[in-house]
Amino acid sequence: MWGMIAKITCFPGKRSQLLEILKQAAADMPGCLSYIIAESPDEDNVLWVSEAWDSQTSHDASLSLPGVREALPRARPLIVEFERIAVTDPVWGIGLSAKTAS
Amino acid sequence: MWGMIAKITCFPGKRSQLLEILKQAAADMPGCLSYIIAESPDEDNVLWVSEAWDSQTSHDASLSLPGVREALPRARPLIVEFERIAVTDPVWGIGLSAKTAS
Secondary structure (H helix, E strand, C coil), X not given: CEEXXXXXXXXXXXXXXXXXXXXXXXXXXXXXXXXXXXXXXXXXXXXXXXXXECCHHHHHHHCCCHHHHHHHHHHHHHEEEEEEEEEEEEEEEXXXXXXXXX | CEEEEXXXXXXXXXXXXXXXXXXXXXXXXXXXXXXXXXXXCCCCCEEEXXXXXXXXXXXXXXXXXXXXXXXXXXXXXXXXXEEEEEEEEEEEEECCCCCCCC
């Protein structure tokens, strides 16, 4: 498996808009076992994203999906900073979807 | 929902042992929607834990579950540092288990 934890800081007032774009883009990604978007309760402009994939290959391939390619240029202008907090190797979990890469 | 992202640094050589203890403790926690344990590929002594719960109440209650209470004294001596990277408010996700608090 392959995982990433990211902290995304957006421009003031843009968090809801960014959230909607991310939800649409992430709704159907082959090989994605978990993709959780969370708001920071302390920082109004921050989203946390935690991802788990069956492989790094699936993650990398997702960047070429039509829905993701379409979302990126809409998301980018809303984002101040994208911090990759950690790249991880998930080894066990509750809530890892059984959907596998096609 | 309520979430937490934590970085756990353990003593050298103890990561596998800590992983097993966490797996056992986390296997059956009411209200836990996602609990993913990941190894750091870069830091041999680091585990990342990403959690999502139906409520903070469920999370807090989990600390009183017999399996968790039994695990804590076994886990604690293996841990150098427990860093709470973020407390979050998960708002959407793939892989959020449907299991609810009893």
